[in-house]
Amino acid sequence: MHYHLSRRAFLQLTGGMVGSALLAHALEPSLLMAQSPQAGSGKNLIFINLLGGLDGLSAFPYYEGPVASLVREKLRRSLAIPSELVIPVAGQSGIPDKIGFHPSLGKLAQHAGKNVKIIKGYGIPGELERSHDTCQILMSLGASKLSSGDMSGFMARLMDSRDWESFQFWALSTTNPPDTNTQKKPPIIVSDLSNLDVRSIAWETEDDLQQALGVSRQLVEVHAPKNALEARYRAVQRSTDVVISRVRRDITKQVVGNNLAGDYTDSELGRNLRDAAKILRAKKLAPDSGMGGRDTLILCAQSGYDTHSDQRTTNPADGGLPALLQSLGDNLAVLYRDLDSFGMLADSLVIVYSEFGRTNFENGTAGSGSSGTDHGHASNTLVLGGPVTAGVCGDAPDYQELSDEDYNALRPRIDVRDVFSDAIRWLGVDPAEIFYEAGYQPKPLRLIG
């Protein structure tokens, strides 16, 4: 295994390409490593971080049983999703409190429902924080409490634990610093693969540009960083050059979307999932892309779930939560169909998560207030993928806890790390090596298979 390329070898690799005015990194990224003969193989794990705190009781509402009645009649007289509009989830026979999809997730249920599992009552255990900041960082770290030590997130630790030849990490959204704070092998952070063009300046010709790019690379190479921060800057500069060239060569041209479920939307999440599909398709079809044979981790995000107001009820045209969920469901449906058509569904897993759930009681009374909810703790979410069978995981919330107006939140019944651990185990990595907070032992949830 060799992590270093000589400067000469590096320049030979990048010398003829159209790249940025930046210099590629002699150390990373893994795109530069020798091609694998096993093009197309390798597992694909996609995380989608719903920033702001998803209201689990709305996104995956209870539509039958005591909990549904309580929500409708006491907790959320104006915000409860009418039972007749909720799309049922399979595999709940014998369960009194039945859960389903928000109607805005209809396309997802229609196209991918057989491979979706709903997780009930997951969250961060421990001190039960309600701050965006603290909870996002805790979830990113895979910790139950903050400590002054390591600020590498569990995805970063996963990246560092694997060989270059077996693993790639693409961060298509920068969510929280620990996610990408690797110590050994930086991820590739690119938020819009269709927008990686290098522009000429003023009166430059194409030949001028090529000369300038070459000179820039030399200059960056000889310019000595003054401190560690500058060195880090230069490392990203170098990586950028390589990533851009390979993305332009192998990934941008991949055709995705426009399938039975439609196309990706022009939104943060739509672009993320479109790019995820392109990366995976290139991995399958471009054997010299340097991606074949590796497990691939992709981090995506969707913002806007801090619905203190504008939760509304069911109509996406009104904006607010319904519109966000529609975007989530529609884009996931397109991705699902894409993965299926690429023949990669069986090797792909999507995990959706959010930093916390929201309060049980809506803000204000029916017909007044702000049509929203405040910060809570536990929430509901979903996992999706070929290895996932339809159904639910976890138990309905405790009736008394739901009714507690003072506490006004749900305590997690499933440790979010157990959700992540199932996926990490699926990759063939022992989750105990990734989540090592004292006192925590990963418990299999059997989300997969």
Next chain:
Amino acid sequence: MIPRITLFSISLRVFVLAVVYLNLFDNGDLLAEMRKRLSVDNRGQFVPLSSSRPFFVCYRPAGDTPRLGTVKTQGLKNDSVWVEFLMPKTQELISNLSQRIERLGNRKSSKIYRQLVRRRNALQLLARKALLVEADCAAPPTNEFQGDSNSLAPYHEKLSRNEVRHLLRKVAFGGSQELEAIGMEQGLSALADALLDGLGGPAEREKLDQESMVWARRGFYFDDDDPDYRGVRIWNMEALHAAQFHRFLFSRNPMHEWLMLMLAGHFATNLNAIDFSYSKYGHYGLLLHWNLLKENALGNLGILSKAMLDDPAMNEWLDNEDNHKGSPNQNFARELLELFILGAIDPITGGKNYDEESVVAATGFVSGYHESSQIDPESGRYVVGSAYDQDLHDQTPRTLFSHISSAQIYGAIEPRELIEHVLTKHPGSTRFLAERFGGQMLYPSLDEDMVAQLAQILLANNLELRPFVRRIITSEAMFSEAARSSCISSPIERTVQLARKIIRKPLPQDGENQEKRFYLLLTLRDTARDAGQSIFEPPSVFGWKGACNINRAGARFRGEGWLSEQRMLNRSHTCGDLMGMLAWLNFDLAGALGISNYRDAREIIRTIADDVFSMRLSAEELDILSDFLKTEQAANGSTTEIRVEPRADYYVWRKVSRLICMLADLSTNNVR
């Protein structure tokens, strides 16, 4: 009577071409230096490295200040070195000449006018070269950046050029030549006065306001399809962005603008993401919000924090207009405590500053606001506003800070009383603010003692920012190694600094190029946005996540959030887009940089490196860039030599502009 021009000519020769035998000083040091820098031929004569340009040396007689000199390029013997000394008087001569040239402005075709211009240019060239020499070969003063990183004691008055530039880069978008001159000539206190009080006084502030509003008003648009708004001027977001970038670029008091940007990241409000019911007038709220920041950038943190209660943008963004008695909404109250005035964790004790009970209490205490309307003086129509209604205020008695004895209360208080109480009674509040702002100005991760000292300054000065900022910018810590290159520059900082260093003077706002100038400002806005920092639109209530010293759950970051492959590419576009717009504007780039008369590639490179980027290049870097300026490349990769012609547009916009952008991309020029 001797003509004045003749007198001048004589004095010029006396001052500039005065030849002094080196053995007036201790020439041993100089000879040793010469031997290092010049080759010696077989006859024992010094041979300059370049036959086309004089060779400058720095000479520091023992116990004296450095002297600058030019070695004659011909016939030098190692025991009889001649040096031309540039006298301090030169700057005065340049100034006198400039005044005379200005007076002759209506006689530009006259012989005397041309002579004066020629002489002034020659002197400027000489002065510039001398400065380059100082930057290039003078040994760093031994007392440069010797400040103690944990001391707020005053740093020494006399600053080196590097120190002046460092301070201006930290808190003033790189400053300006006039601020640099104040720092160099008058020292640290005078520079601090200039930064804090502002050059030009109230008249200058008024002028800048008027100029920026020209752009803002330019964006008024009409929506005649809407009967409710027919014929009414509507504020336009893009125009407001342009107006702010005008302030960033052309303010003579850039620290005010930098502080305003810092506060915008603290009291974060994103109007693009909210949905004003008065949508067509919603952007007026943006103007109100930024006016608050502008007026309080060096004002009182208590006043500014309380003003957020009445800020329609903030009330919409964080839902406080929906937080009423009987229907609480915690959004604003929670973020007020966590992000604006208190912080979740005490930076000194590490303890929690508040609990959930306090969030519930604070929610009740700040309740009672609702959306209202007010008259926009520009359009004369009702626009979005915010009002307080006692009947909507929750007066239920509640417990606040039950775990902090000095700050604990039980009762029902008014919104302003809550903010006053937190800022003055909770020990964590001033520590949080001191750490937040002090860390951004100095360096992230201030130690506990520094935080305590800074908090004490805020407390002792009733939360006034002016003495707080003054103490920081004049402190030893500001001139310590820890404060150097301690953060990745934000995209706006980087964009504005580069543009200020190149454009230097306000561009006229009227005339046929007005449209282009407007788009120049918008282009800078766009490139900063693409690199991750959208003015007026921080992505969340945390502000811009890449910001220096952003505190994420107790961990401080140094702007690493600005670094990703995507953002790095877009960062590199910033300079190119600026150059493209300047070319479109027929901007005299070579003239602005003072390189029109240069024929030597190295002189061009060194001038730009020094003037625009305050940096010294290594010999290898100079070689690489010099080759670039002197050659062009064909499609097959072969290169041919070209003339160095900074007077020619095609050369400037093909070569010099790219040279600037290559330097702009270097790591050294992306930290502050």
